[in-house]
Amino acid sequence: MVIRKDRCKECGLCAASCPKQVISFENYVNKIGYHPVKVDEAGCIQCGSCYIVCPDGVYQFLGGDE
């Protein structure tokens, strides 16, 4: 999973959609002034929900071991 943190607008849609509740927010603000998402990838099951709901193209799944 690639997380383009500088695109995140902290809307929370991905966190609400995550079945494992592994999405939280960083303490710092990104280039556009929002606290970007932080994913506990150890608990992520690669379901793709975050990718589907994000309106800002933050998540990328490249397949394989990504």
Ligand code: SF4
């Ligand atoms: S892929 Fe699924 S489990 Fe992983 S962070 Fe996104 S919504 Fe959560």
Ligand code: SF4
């Ligand atoms: S859905 Fe996208 S823009 Fe919204 S909080 Fe999640 S990563 Fe950030």
